[in-house]
Amino acid sequence: LNISGYKNTKQRNKIIQILQNAKTPVTAEEIYLQVKKEPTSIVLSTIYRNMETLLKKGIVTKTIYSDGKSRYELTQERHTHRVICLKCNKSIILEECPIEFIEKNLEEQDGFEILEHKIEIYGHCADCKTVKN
């Protein structure tokens, strides 16, 4: 999992382990709180720096949610899209990717070179739908 010139530290491995267990993208702070209890605590700046490193290596993917916080997840084999609950931020993975239809036109007609795309659908998940406020 961890090759290519970078070092293999406790902190880095712990972070990757947390990302592996996460069912949904997590914030730096969520990672921080999760290790805080354990003897192996990690400082926030270390988490951010590792995220940057892992981003460069393509191991993690970063998305800024509508609350303004960056969330990180392990990069998926096939790129995915998520449906995100506005209340609890839980997410569902979308199987379909409708972008392919659009890409061709965009590249041919507008000369736009597509590098990445994000689909974010917001709403209330089944759990939160019933909760008031």
Next chain:
Amino acid sequence: LNISGYKNTKQRNKIIQILQNAKTPVTAEEIYLQVKKEPTSIVLSTIYRNMETLLKKGIVTKTIYSDGKSRYELTQERHTHRVICLKCNKSIILEECPIEFIEKNLEEQDGFEILEHKIEIYGHCADCKTVKN
């Protein structure tokens, strides 16, 4: 344009005017810089507060871009999707909206209530494609 219990100030009108002339969503700071030169200067906090007010009224729409900054635009009649250049942040409006296909499944199978969705496609526009770095 401006009814419903709120007051009609120079600052607010100026902001709306700037949004009307903008071809692309703008940041609070961009608005600030644009009025700074003129005799009618507006402070950043006023811009943010007005954005919040206009958001509540549904007059403007806010999107957080991948640089972490919020950008504002007048709410479009029909909801739109944009293709955003990673270098200059210029954007192209997408005519198609492929989400309808997905929505039905999501609501029926997962019980997810969809409230909004964003499609953001990032890449390099025709201008920036040729520029190095």
Next chain:
DNA sequence: TTTCGTGCAAAGTGTTTGCAGGCGA
């Protein structure tokens, strides 16, 4: 040993808030 990684503290950046005075209705 050399280099990269970490902790700690401080600084940055974008955004929000408290307060007193001012303008619009």
Next chain:
DNA sequence: TCGCCTGCAAACACTTTGCACGAAA
């Protein structure tokens, strides 16, 4: 007049950076 709106300054929240020490290769 009354209440919302503004400017100014300070506070916030998330993220980044500088520096010296510590750990991995």
